[in-house]
Amino acid sequence: xxxxxxxxxxxxxxxxxxxxxxxxxxxxxxxxxxxxxxxxxxxxxxxxxxxxxxxxxxxxxxxxxxxxxxxxxxxxxxxxxxxxxxxxxxxxxxxxxxxxxxxxxxxxxxxxxxxxxxxxxxxxxxxxxxxxxxxxxxxxxxxxxxxxxxxxxxxxxxxxxxxxxxxxxxxxxxxxxxxxxxxxxxxxxxxxxxxxxxxxxxxxxxxxxxxxxxxxxxxxxxxxxxxxxxxxxxxxxxxxxxxxxxxxxxxxxxxxxxxxxxxxxxxxxxxxxxxxxxxxxxxxxxxxxxxxxxxxxxxxxxxxxxxxxxxxxxxxxxxxxxxxxxxxxxxxxxxxxxxxxxxxxxxxxxxxxxxxxxxxxxxxxxxxxxxxxxxxxxxxxxxxxxxxxxxxxxxxxxxxxxxxxxxxxxxxxxxxxxxxxxxxxxxxxxxxxxxxxxxxxxxxxxxxxxxxxxxxxxxxxxxxxxxxxxxxxxxxxxxxxxxxxxxxxxxxxxxxxx
Amino acid sequence: xxxxxxxxxxxxxxxxxxxxxxxxxxxxxxxxxxxxxxxxxxxxxxxxxxxxxxxxxxxxxxxxxxxxxxxxxxxxxxxxxxxxxxxxxxxxxxxxxxxxxxxxxxxxxxxxxxxxxxxxxxxxxxxxxxxxxxxxxxxxxxxxxxxxxxxxxxxxxxxxxxxxxxxxxxxxxxxxxxxxxxxxxxxxxxxxxxxxxxxxxxxxxxxxxxxxxxxxxxxxxxxxxxxxxxxxxxxxxxxxxxxxxxxxxxxxxxxxxxxxxxxxxxxxxxxxxxxxxxxxxxxxxxxxxxxxxxxxxxxxxxxxxxxxxxxxxxxxxxxxxxxxxxxxxxxxxxxxxxxxxxxxxxxxxxxxxxxxxxxxxxxxxxxxxxxxxxxxxxxxxxxxxxxxxxxxxxxxxxxxxxxxxxxxxxxxxxxxxxxxxxxxxxxxxxxxxxxxxxxxxxxxx
Numbered sequence: 001x002x003x004x005x006x007x008x009x010x011x012x013x014x015x016x017x018x019x020x021x022x023x024x025x026x027x028x029x030x031x032x033x034x035x036x037x038x039x040x041x042x043x044x045x046x047x048x049x050x051x052x053x054x055x056x057x058x059x060x061x062x063x064x065x066x067x068x069x070x071x072x073x074x075x076x077x078x079x080x081x082x083x084x085x086x087x088x089x090x091x092x093x094x095x096x097x098x099x100x101x102x103x104x105x106x107x108x109x110x111x112x113x114x115x116x117x118x119x120x121x122x123x124x125x126x127x128x129x130x131x132x133x134x135x136x137x138x139x140x141x142x143x144x145x146x147x148x149x150x151x152x153x154x155x156x157x158x159x160x161x162x163x164x165x166x167x168x169x170x171x172x173x174x175x176x177x178x179x180x181x182x183x184x185x186x187x188x189x190x191x192x193x194x195x196x197x198x199x200x201x202x203x204x205x206x207x208x209x210x211x212x213x214x215x216x217x218x219x220x221x222x223x224x225x226x227x228x229x230x231x232x233x234x235x236x237x238x239x240x241x242x243x244x245x246x247x248x249x250x251x252x253x254x255x256x257x258x259x260x261x262x263x264x265x266x267x268x269x270x271x272x273x274x275x276x277x278x279x280x281x282x283x284x285x286x287x288x289x290x291x292x293x294x295x296x297x298x299x300x301x302x303x304x305x306x307x308x309x310x311x312x313x314x315x316x317x318x319x320x321x322x323x324x325x326x327x328x329x330x331x332x333x334x335x336x337x338x339x340x341x342x343x344x345x346x347x348x349x350x351x352x353x354x355x356x357x358x359x360x361x362x363x364x365x366x367x368x369x370x371x372x373x374x375x376x377x378x379x380x381x382x383x384x385x386x387x388x389x390x391x392x393x394x395x396x397x398x399x400x401x402x403x404x405x406x407x408x409x410x411x412x413x414x415x416x417x418x419x420x421x422x423x424x425x426x427x428x429x430x431x432x433x434x435x436x437x438x439x440x441x442x443x444x445x446x447x448x449x450x451x452x453x454x455x456x457x458x459x460x461x462x463x464x465x466x467x468x469x470x471x472x473x474x475x476x477x478x479x480x481x482x483x484x485x486x487x488x489x490x491x492x493x494x495x496x497x498x
Numbered sequence: 499x500x501x502x503x504x505x506x507x508x509x510x511x512x513x514x515x516x517x518x519x520x521x522x523x524x525x526x527x528x529x530x531x532x533x534x535x536x537x538x539x540x541x542x543x544x545x546x547x548x549x550x551x552x553x554x555x556x557x558x559x560x561x562x563x564x565x566x567x568x569x570x571x572x573x574x575x576x577x578x579x580x581x582x583x584x585x586x587x588x589x590x591x592x593x594x595x596x597x598x599x600x601x602x603x604x605x606x607x608x609x610x611x612x613x614x615x616x617x618x619x620x621x622x623x624x625x626x627x628x629x630x631x632x633x634x635x636x637x638x639x640x641x642x643x644x645x646x647x648x649x650x651x652x653x654x655x656x657x658x659x660x661x662x663x664x665x666x667x668x669x670x671x672x673x674x675x676x677x678x679x680x681x682x683x684x685x686x687x688x689x690x691x692x693x694x695x696x697x698x699x700x701x702x703x704x705x706x707x708x709x710x711x712x713x714x715x716x717x718x719x720x721x722x723x724x725x726x727x728x729x730x731x732x733x734x735x736x737x738x739x740x741x742x743x744x745x746x747x748x749x750x751x752x753x754x755x756x757x758x759x760x761x762x763x764x765x766x767x768x769x770x771x772x773x774x775x776x777x778x779x780x781x782x783x784x785x786x787x788x789x790x791x792x793x794x795x796x797x798x799x800x801x802x803x804x805x806x807x808x809x810x811x812x813x814x815x816x817x818x819x820x821x822x823x824x825x826x827x828x829x830x831x832x833x834x835x836x837x838x839x840x841x842x843x844x845x846x847x848x849x850x851x852x853x854x855x856x857x858x859x860x861x862x863x864x865x866x867x868x869x870x871x872x873x874x875x876x877x878x879x880x881x882x883x884x885x886x887x888x889x890x891x892x893x894x895x896x897x898x899x900x901x902x903x904x905x906x907x908x909x910x911x912x913x914x915x916x917x918x919x920x921x922x923x924x925x926x927x928x929x930x931x932x933x934x935x936x937x938x939x940x941x942x943x
Contacts (some may be wrong), residue, residue: 190708195657226626226665226674230657233705239654239695242688246658257673262515264670268662274784276621277664357704 038270041289043218046169046204048293051161054168058300059485061307062168064457065129067481068309069138070102070497071464072128075388076121076241077103078467099150100498103468111147112249112256115202118143119248123194123241125391126370127313127464132305132421132448133178133185133193134316140198140247141170141205146497147252148209149490157494158209160487168300170205170251173221174198175301176290177269181282187317187355187418188232195230195243196281202251203258212259222264224254225278235357236371306448308420309457312386314369317358318376319444320425321350325380327439328429333384335435340382342403344431350377351426353419354412362405366391377427378404388463469496499562499736500598500909503571504925505892506561506742509816510554511536511928512895515669532580533926536896544580545680548633551576552679556625556672558819559798560742560892565734565849565876566609566616566624567745573629573678574601574636579922581637581683589640591908591915599729601636601682605629606730607718608700612710618746618783618846619663626661626674627709633682641686646697653695655685656706666785667799735876737848738885741814743797746786747804748872749853750778754808756867757855764865770810771828772859775835778805779854781847782840790833794819805855806832816891898929 054062099114101107102121109117122128122139129138145166149157158166174197178184184193203224207217227250230243268277269287279285291298308316332340352359352373360372369375369391378401379390389395416423426440443449445456452460458478465474473496480492487493511534531541535551542550555561555572562571578597582589589597605628609615615624634655638648658681661674699705700715707713721727737745762768780801788800797803797819806829807818817823844851854868871877880888886906893902905924912918 189704192657222665222668223670223673226623226661226670227658227677229660229708231659231699231702231705231708233696233699233702233708234653234657237653237696238693239657242654242693243657262669262673264668265664268664272664272784274620274782275664275666276662278662280621280660280662280664 037267038287038289040214040218040266041292043214043216043221045290045293045298046173046208046217046221047212047214049165049169049208049298050293051165053293053298053300054161054165054485055300055303057303058168059164061302062164062171063481063484064309064454065138065171065307066142066164066167066484067461067478068129068457069122069142070477070481071461072125072313073102073118073121073139073143074468075127075464076124077101079121079124079241099147100494102497105498108150111144111151112252114147114150115144115252116245116249118146119245120241123244125313125388126240126315127310127388128244130308130310130316130420131175132308133175134187134420135174135178135193135197136244137171137174137194137198137201137307139244140174140194140202140251141167143245143248144202144206144252145170145209146494148206149494154491157489157491160484160490160493162209163490164485166205166209168302169208170201171302172300173204174201175305177201177278179301180278180287181284183282183284185419185421187353187420189356190232191281192230192232192235192240192243194247196228198244198247199224199228199251199254200278202248203254204251206252206255207258210255210259212255216258218266219262219264220251220255220258222266222268222277223257223262224251225268226264227251227254228278229281232357236360236368238365238367240367306451308447309452309460311444311446311452311456311460313388313391314376314386315358315371316420317352317355317423317425318370318373318386319446320423320441321352321373321377321427322380322386322425323441323444324425324427324439325377326384327441328427328437329381329384331437331439332381332429340400342400342407344433345381345404345407345429346432347430348377348381348404348408349411349428349430350374350408351411351413351416351424351428353416353423355418359410361408362402363396366393366396369396373410373425374405374408375401378408381427381429499571499602499738500575500595500912503555503561503575504905504909504921505889506558507535507551507555507572507576508896508925509560509742509892510557510672513554513557513672515553515557515672530584532583533922535925536928538926538928538931544584545684547580547583548577548683549676549680551580551676553672553676556675558742558816559671559744560739560816561675563737563739563745563848564606564609565737565847566606567618567848568605568609568624568628569675570602570605570625570629570632570736571598572675573605573625573633573682574598575679576676577601577633577637577679577683578640579925580679581640581686582918583922585640588917588919591912591918593640594918594921595913597636597640599731600639601632602731603729604635605632606734608706610730611706611713611715613712614710616847616849618781618848618851620784621663622709623661623663623666623671623674625678627659629675629678630655630659630681630685631706633679634685635682637683637686638689641690643686643689647689649697649699650694651682651686651689653697653699653705654688654693655682656699657695658685659706660709663785667788667796669793669795671795735879737875738880738888740872740874740880740884740888742816742819743804743814744786744799745848746780746783746801746851746853747798747814748874749851749869750780750801750805750855751808751814752872753853753855753867753869754805755812756869757857757865758809758812760865760867761857761859771831772861773809773832773835773857774860775837775858776805776809776832777837777839777856777858778802779839779841779844779852779856781844781851783846787838789836790830791824794821794824797824801838802833802836803829805836809857896929897924897927901927901929 097110207220363369532547791797
């Protein structure tokens with residue numbers, strides 16, 4: 001049951017519902033003009049926003065997001081789940097299509113399937129960016145845009161600025177949608193946000209890059225709504241990466257369908273009592289329109305709310321606990337010198353927010369390990385850090401790690417809510433000697449309050465991309481993305497990925 | 499159910515929405531292909547064949563409806579036929595029927611896990627929720643997947659389930675069915691390749707439970723070689739529609755036809771413009787309350803439109819939703835005279851609802867009628883004759899008489915047929931295409 005706040009008196013049908021009356025034919029004739037609905041304001045925004053609306057901050061941040069996303073995608077192309085999704089697509093479709101696949105030089109797929117597999121790659125290791133309210137925005141948008149760019153004729157590739165505009169439209173739409181619900185501000189419990197807002201973000205970005213008219217843009221969003229929504233239960237499983245892959249692919253499909261004239265609900269983003277649209281995915285949905293670009297200067301959300309880039313491939317919550325545990329590790333090394341022996345440790349207490357799907361005492365797969373407070377804390381305690389290698393099968397099976405895991409217990413303090421903007425992580429290790437060592441992290445390095453330096457971001461990119469590309473290509477990519485807003489067309493980026 | 503579904507699917511291949519999705523899907527090429535209904539020579543990768551054929555089935559809202567509410571067959575049959583065509587060893591008719599029944603059964607069981615599911619939906623469109631699960635189950639069955647992989651198929655499908663109600667009564671609604679069929683098939687194929695999901699997907703509130711506010715699942719009864727299995731379909735029959743519109747419209751049409759008959763009985767030469775006011779007492783359901791529908795999709799979801807059509811014509815038929823019929827001035831004038839009431843005792847449930855109509859004339863006389871159970875509802879199912887008649891009418895728009903009879907024959911004997919590949923071959927004809935070829939030949943002669 002939706003609790004939809006009633007909109008103003010412009011919505012005659014809403015008033016009728018409140019009074020328990022029926023719309024008579026006369027009332028319907030007074031229905032508000034399309035411009036006034038939330039849905040149409042979105043369609044209008046997507047079509048009419050221009051490159052000049054992108055401020056320097058927005059340009060800078062979005063380029064960082066593009067770089068990081070390509071890097072994690074390239075690294076992700078080495079995972080099992082990626083290989084599986086790729087086989088699936090190749091089996092179904094002949095390899096004489098147009099769009100590149102991360103980490104598979106020369107291989108092409110149809111644009112929607114390329115968006116799918118590359119999206120899977122981006123989220124395959126939970127290494128991609130995270131925003132507030134919570135979602136992974138870039139992985140849903142970038143693969144689809146790159147796929148379209150490959151699809152367009154050599155003479156009509158988008159300019160770097162066009163590309164960045166479309167990218168930012170995709171991010172902005174996601175941010176706007178999430179702000180329609182208070183519940184969306186907390187760590188999700190029901191639907192996995194990338195599958196909800198990511199799909200519409202992809203649709204918006206693709207609609208923009210394909211230069212659809214405003215009514216087609218609105219329809220793209222509405223068609224995408226019928227393709228959105230995946231339950232949380234598949235998080236921490238091998239299927240989770242498909243949420244982003246599907247968000248990217250289906251958003252692109254929605255835009256393509258809209259470009260062919262398919263129509264859907266003109267009120268999908270509006271709160272219509274008794275008929276759920278996008279509101280179906282939230283308990284508390286209160287939408288409002290995007291203001292017209294003619295009236296005020298548009299302020300992109302990424303400007304007021306920066307994004308988090310991960311330092312290691314695991315759920316965002318793990319980063320607080322890893323940093324806290326690293327503090328304890330350093331202290332321990334200072335005290336005892338050398339490597340940490342589990343025999344020194346009597347008890348490990350973690351103070352973390354309450355969130356069932358990241359509370360896993362003994363993870364058995366890499367997917368579970370990426371979603372385990374306990375695993376990440378103990379890894380950081382042992383090694384001083386968590387890295388890509390921490391999730392390899394050998395690392396998962398270490399006896400020292402298992403010994404530590406069996407000594408962990410969790411506490412959920414009231415002042416530690418399941419919210420990426422407010423939460424903290426605390427590690428308290430009691431040694432057999434009786435000493436108690438503590439570490440606390442309020443803001444990990446990489447969080448939006450303490451963003452990665454450009455150096456650190458590039459280091460992460462080099463490490464990721466270097467797993468599958470030559471050094472030359474890696475450096476050219478860094479250069480191309482860095483100067484993206486000055487490129488006449490985005491071929492320099494695409495060329496390194498083919 | 500299979501016969502009815504094939505018929506509505508063939509009819510649906512003539513719709514604009516079908517053409518749009520077909521054009522879109524043709525971008526893809528494939529190693530394996532399955533036939534598109536009503537398009538001789540055209541095949542698509544199985545997922546996309548399942549997609550477009552699924553869209554065809556639901557394109558006119560003419561497909562079957564169950565209780566709790568969903569349209570079960572359209573999500574399952576297109577996926578099964580598309581898959582069966584690609585299998586190296588074609589399944590027997592009985593195997594196909596078994597897989598089909600599994601797909602229906604899973605949907606029925608899932609719907610019973612929520613009380614809210616028993617009412618006319620408000621939030622998520624059921625075919626997008628349970629339909630895709632049914633498609634996953636059915637295709638997993640046909641592929642012969644072991645239990646663990648069948649579970650994976652369900653889990654993978656779950657992540658593609660769910661579409662909001664707002665797109666009902668729009669051109670996008672049929673895609674819910676197409677995507678359910680396609681998504682379930684894809685999930686099975688991913689499971690076959692080894693993809694895993696949450697093994698407790700149906701148990702968790704954060705799993706399939708995400709789609710319901712009141713989710714209480716329970717295990718299915720065990721199936722042993724000797725025991726008897728109690729299928730949901732045995733206890734709960736299905737409704738098959740007489741005209742292509744939302745199920746709720748069928749109560750309205752039957753009541754309106756009866757009131758009209760009473761009116762004309764008393765005044766055989768009466769002019770229907772003598773009607774001053776029409777009151778419809780129906781359950782509250784926003785998405786089918788549409789006083790002035792503009793598109794055919796809206797018209798199929800409008801108590802008012804179906805009422806007035808039935809009053810004017812004494813019937814509602816396929817053609818009632820054509821542009822010319824929708825634009826009739828007599829119809830438009832009558833629409834202004836309708837008002838809806840939602841009595842407390844008229845529940846928004848296809849099991850409990852009724853429709854009462856009161857037609858008031860300019861002379862001050864009132865004619866009333868009430869329909870509790872329309873003909874075609876599960877409590878009063880279509881006779882075999884009438885079902886076959888519906889199929890013939892639908893299928894003949896696309897197929898020649900001999901092919902139509904061939905399908906009727908094949909489906910009738912499906913359980914004894916060793917090789918059911920005739921079924922998708924028959925669906926692959928189109929009499930209009932043949933016609934043009936014939937004309938070409940005669941011109942050359």
